[in-house]
Amino acid sequence: MTDLIPELRTPTADAGTGHVKTGTSVSRIDGRDKVTGAARYAAEFAADGLANEVANELLHGVVVNSSITKGRIVSFDTSAALAQPGVIEVITYLNRPKMRSFDLFYKDMTAPGGAPFRPLYDEQIVSNAQPVALVVAETFEAARHAAALVIVHYEEEAHETGLLNYLSRPHKPKGFKAGYSPPPDEKGHAEQAWQDADCKIEGEYYSGVEHHNPLELFASTVIRSADGHLTIYDKTQSSQNSRWYVSRVFGLSRSEVTVRNPYVGGAFGAGLRPQYQLPLAVMASLMLQRSVRVVMTRQQMFTFGHRPETWQRLKLAASRDGVLQSIAHDAVAETSRFEDYVEVVVNWSGQLYACENIRLGYQLVDLDQFSPMDMRAPGAAHGVHALEVAMDELSYQVGIDPLALRLKNYAESNPMDDLPYSTKELRACYAQGAERFGWNARPLAPRSRKEGTEWVGWGMATGIWDAMQMFARASAVLHADGRLVVSSAATDIGTGTYTVMATIAAEEMGLPLEHVAFQLGDSTLPVAPIEGGSSHVATVGSAVQGACEKLKKTLFKLAKQLPDSPFPKARFADVEFVDGHVRLRRTQETGIALAALLKAAETSRVEEKYLLLPNMLKQKKYVRAVHSAVFCEVRVDEEFGTVRVTRVVSAVAAGRIINTKTAASQVSGAVVWGISQALHEETQMDHALGRFMNHNLGEYHVAVNADIHDIDVIFVQEDDRIVSRLGAKGVGEIGIVGVAAAISNAIYHATGKRVRSTPITPDKVMC
Incomplete structure (x- = not known):
């Protein structure tokens, strides 16, 4: 490891080097x-020093993707590709190396569990842009050119894509996934309480597909030694997860494979599972007995998973003084044909607010699309969004300030089972965030403040995420x-x-x-x-x-x-x-x-x-979570529908903070992503083709520097020895939860226009 990660680095501590304590601000050692x-990242390692041993240079693989969405491969014509100078091989399901039974070793074999996609398994096409071949050549340029010459003949079948087209046939999730908890049984009688309540609201919420776009492309460099040992540099969130996957699928012992990921240029859930470039690179290395690198293109980064398209219905009821009487939250999300991808979407509505009548439901719709995958705060990023927009709407119904409504319904213990919290400093988040933001100066009525051509609005929302160990x-x-x-x-x-x-x-x-x-x-x-x-x-x-x-x-x-x-x-x-x-x-x-x-x-x-x-016997006696309160200011040009988020205050309770500088960086970065979720990000599909069309960073819109203004992060003092011996919880994902809802609520306060879907594009604000 000393060639990759120097044993000692000189850190840049804000207070100087020397003895440091947790809870202080220290700049990154790396x-x-x-x-x-x-x-160096996964695609930057070469076979230097090994060339003499293996008598070859590093080969390059380029993936060929399917042009249809559903059907089967009839035949390949690889003659033109193989005739190109420098091309070594075109690998397909017909000539790939023999591997262990896919059914036995793919299903539930990776973290997170499930049935990962099996590249080059057979002739079946299960989603658009599925990898169907790998062209391997002496240079990347030769492989890329030859990949464009591979001709694939298909027998196409009718496909079904787009969640909203098939909401009539949802089903309950099948099987089990580690980390997933199905919605708990109903508490009380939510529907009857909603019918009988004095004040009630009901709304449908929709969140479109979002794709991970970390700066580093997914890549795997497989370096083969003379003795056949494979050293793999992989873009992954777990070197051991990738090693386990490779060794099981290809029948290799632990001593024959080493996976390294010393630096990862962002992942945020996309790297939890090994992506398809890894097995393809290993296939080529084993087949050709050479070192091989496979790097995805930016367009291919849109072909292996995404935050799922999700539809939700949420009903809230309260007494005239704002006490919640009913919560009913249903969600339907997309999944693939080959596995049930699940998220915790609605359960948060049974954790945040005290209520005697709660009903939660979560279902899936099978589509001819690649499996969705975990994406920063999976489930919560859009599940909590619906709840917090609904709470804001209810606050206007009962005539109470949105923050006051949340405090009135504050849960001192978990509403569904009355379990205590390991720690919960959400009240302090509300108080400190509101004070820093100046919330007490907020007028209750929408459309109360205009500056120039822009309406100014203030909104807030609560955030919650699991505190895991x-x-x-x-x-x-x-x-x-x-x-x-x-x-x-x-x-x-x-x-x-x-x-x-x-x-x-x-x-x-x-x-x-x-x-x-x-x-x-x-x-x-x-x-x-x-x-x-x-x-x-x-x-x-x-x-x-x-x-x-x-x-x-x-x-x-x-x-x-x-x-x-x-x-x-x-x-x-x-x-x-x-x-x-x-x-x-x-x-x-x-x-x-x-x-x-x-x-x-x-x-x-x-x-x-x-x-x-983890001390599970002790931990299961508590609800373990991190909390936040997000306050934001928006300015909306009503004629153009453009929205500017000019101020955000995020107050977070996440146990002891080990490094205030890196923790604040995580939260502020997550806030940026929340702004992007609220206003910019959505992958558009042509359902006639079953293909995502804006699969590039020119047309897939993300927040840029001009979209980001003041972000203020507050860490509320908290020490949780139930979650960890350090007293620490996680801070990464809590930063995004609630941000989109706070922005949506601020837009309503500015304009009087309630938008329940994301992203909130100018056309929705103007309509």
Whole structure:
């Protein structure tokens, strides 16, 4: 790993280097490598140094995608492609390497579980732009040119695409997916309570398809050694997940495959499963016994999954003074023909507000489209949007300020089962966010303020997301020169994992940050879960702290065993680790430097490992969640329908914050994505073709610098020792939840126009 991730980096701490504590602001350890180009990503590793061993250079693969949506392949004509100079092979389902049974090893084999798409499996076409061939050549240019010459003959069948066209045939999800909880049973009698209520609202909500567009394209570089070992550099959120997948499908032992992902240029759910470029690259490498790279194009980034198109109906009822009497929330989402992709969409409506009558429903519609996939805050990003827009609408119905309505219905325990929260500082989020924003100056009536040609509106919404913890191992090694190297097969998708884990270790061991390195991104390192669900700090961070705690105890035992030990009668509780020393707490002059301790013990290194297992018996007694309150200001030009989000305040309660700088960066970035979700992002399909048409960054609109103005992030003090031994929860996904709803509500306050679908484009504002 030292060739990829230097063991020691000099961090740039805002308060200078040296001893740092969690909860302070520390710049990214890997920042310099990224901005100078020293950091290498999946498509940037070459077979340099191996060329002499394998007597070949790196080959390049380019994927050929289907031009139909449903049917079967009748035949291929690859003659023109194979005749091109430099072309080595065209791989299809007809000549691919033999693999283990797809049915046995694909289904439920990856995290998240399900039935992942099987590239080049057979002649069946199940979605438009499905990969049907891989052209492999000596150069990328030759492979790309030859790929355009491959002719595929199809027998086409009628297809069904577009959720709204088939809402009449939904079904309940089949099977099980880790992390998915079906809606709980009805509480009370929601429909009757809605019918009997004095004040009630009902609305339909629609969110279109969104596609992940991280800066780094999905890529896999497979480097084959002379002994047949495959070292794979993959764009993934888990090196071990990709290694497990490859070894099972291709019948390879663990010792034959190493997967590395030292740097990942954004993923946000797209990298939870191995995408199809990985098995295609491995197929080619095994078949040709060469090193191979396969990189998706930007257009192909639109072919392997997306945030699902979702339709919702939400009904709220309340007494005249604003006390909720009924919540009924139904959702129907798309899935593919080959698996039931599921999300937690409606359950949030049973968690946020106190109510005696709650009914929740979630169903799917099978379509001839690729499976949707997890995309930042899956389910919550659009499920909470519907609830929070409905709550805003209800506030006008009962004549109460939107924030006051939420406080009136604040849930002190989980409404569906009365379980307590592990921690919940949502009231403080409301209070601190409102004060920072100046909410008390907001007029209640819409269309109350106009500046020039723009109507000004203020809106707010609540956010909620799970506070998850998984299992992980970590290793901590103290070297004789005082360096500490901590390792786990974690992933950094740009969230600051390198820096946060090093900070946790440095604080626990009492070492300067520049003496600590955290190694990740290698499947040979101690086991770690996928980087998803905003769980990495609570999980891997706790394992890192545990490993360092064990290491301290081992070092203390070594110190006690020295002939002239400074701690002959001391207990572990009597000592502390500070500034590279272990010393007595009460007599701080009594101690020994860690480097001197290892020298005296005649050892070059001391290592300890720790397995973090969540205390499920304890955790299941609580509802574990992160919360937020989002306040925003919009300015709407009514004639043109253009919307500017000029101010956002996001107040977040997410346990102890380990690094305020990287955490605030995550939340502000998520707010940007929320603005993009609210106003810009939607992938448009031509249903006659069954094909996404705006599959590029010129026509798939995302927020750009000119769309983003003031974003203010507040972290409310919270310490949750139920979720993690660190007291930390996740901060990544909570930042997007509620943002689109707050913007929608602000648009109504500005214009009096209620828009219940996203994105809120100018035509919807003007109509």
